Amino acid sequence: MLQQMLRDLYAENDKLRLLIDRLTRHQFGRRSEQLAVEQLQLGLEDQEQTVAEHQAAQDAAGPADGSRTRSHSARPARNHGALPAHLPRYEVVIDVEHEACPCCGAGMHCIGELRTEQLDISPAQLRVRVTRRPRYACRSCVEAVVTAEAPTRPVDGGMPTEALIVHIVVSKFCDSLPLYRQSQMLGRQGITLDRSTLSNWVGTACWWLTPLYDLVVATVLSSPKVFADDTTLPVLDPGRGKTKTGYLWCYAVDDRPWCGPSNPAVAYIYTEDRRNARPAEHLAHFAGVLQADGYGGFKRLAGDRADASIRLAFCWAHMRRDFFQFHVSTKSPLAAEVLTRVAALYAIEAEIRGRPAEQRQRIRQERSRPIVEVLHTWLQDHVERVSGSSDLAKAIRYALRHWTGLIAFLDDGRIEMDSNTVERAIRPHTLTRKNALFAGSDGGARHWAIAMTLIQSAKMNDVDPMAWLTDVLQRIVSGQTKSHELHDLLPWNWRSSRTGDLDKLAA
Secondary structure: OHHHHHHHHHHHHHHHHHHHHHHHHHHHOOOOOOOOHHHHHHHHHHHHHHHHHHHHHHHHOOOOOOOOOOOOOOOOOOOOOOOOOOOOOOOOOOOOOOOEOOOOOOEOOOOOOOOOOOOOOOOOOOOOOOOOOOEEEOOOOOOOEEEOOOOOOOOOOOOOOHHHHHHHHHHHHOOOOOHHHHHHHHHOOOOOOOHHHHHHHHHHHHHHHHHHHHHHHHHHHOOOEEEEEEEEEEEEEOOOOEEEEEEEEEEEEOOHHHOOOOOOEEEEEEEOOOOOHHHHHHOOOOOEEEEEOOOHHHHHHHHHOOOOOEEEEEOHHHHHHHHHHHHHHHOOHHHHHHHHHHHHHHHHHHHHOOOOHHHHHHHHHHHHHHHHHHHHHHHHHHOOOOOOOOHHHHHHHHHHHOHHHHHHHHOOOOOOOOOHHHHHHHHHHHHHHHHHOOEOOHHHHHHHHHHHHHHHHHHHOOOOHHHHHHHHHHHHHHOOOOHHHHHHHOHHHHHHHHHHHHHHHHO
């Protein structure tokens, strides 16, 4: 009896110590579970700048004739001649002062040239588009005056072109520049535009783009395999002087890891709460594999389907996270054992990424299944050996409770081990949310969902959001593209059509 009391006391102390460590790490430390290359590069930037400063000083102190004595081994990697061909070029000719031979004084002739390319930039500059519509009159009929019909504007009677409006939208939702900062940037060029004016333009753009947004959402949710997750979005609550918590539901499709037929895309849907009925509404007509975390709304949705038309696949990254946090705080060898086995599974996944689903399934059966079976046995053996109130026991119980969904990837080569695809789609939103602080209303939050859906889907298909949305908005506003032709404006179809047009021009 005394021994059990001591075990419970030690477990309670470990839990409190773990809670303190988590709070400290949450406020002062990093939350990532690994040191990404980008984070390492951030740490090296200052050192690289210092090295470059010293090198510039050495170069400046070189011979008086301007030649460089830098050794071949110290020469940094360069990309001369590898700059993209589509960038505009301008030439600067640096010629000799005298064309007479320095030896005999005779005239010399050109035998060639040395050509180098450097990447230059011209700061973004506003310009004014002047639309001229000549008026024609008949000399015989005094009342007959003919003028071409004025083109439709995205903002009725307003000054912005489609390109400027899209620039505002992309800058906010892709580059995380709040509207008040954009207003300040425009002011430096002598253009005074209030933030409320920019907000009006964003809302107008989202109204024009809503049919295309609806098509992207329908396309994503009609896929047989979808990733799902949600994240918060603070929304200003009128009359209360503070914000309420809204939610952006994120649904993503990405078949590239198994060479599938669907084009990658992501759809955001805003709701005012996180009730279980929300994903049920979104996925009312969905049938297939739904890969998500352990949120009860997704599990209830699958359980309510009598025809079992939704199959749940759970995320190993979420399962691993609890063991990682426990190990960071306690250095527990038991948690380290789980992390080692999960790492072995991820190593196999790295090898088979990009292979057809059949090959992935076969290799998983041969190499991953034995690791998974041993891990399952280990979890069952240790769940009763650790204190039931400890976080390690909770992590083990979570893994066992979701085991059927966790091992779904073994029998289906289309399924990933985790839902990191949708996690990556949500990450840009978190930075934009941090800079913008909150959405101004529920309507503004829906605009947030529309813009993020279109921009992130474009990026997943290697399409420039600025170029794509500018062309799309021009086509929709002018009526050049009808509602039944919107399918041609989806980013992957738009990219294919533009590639075809460029090939024709090259021919």
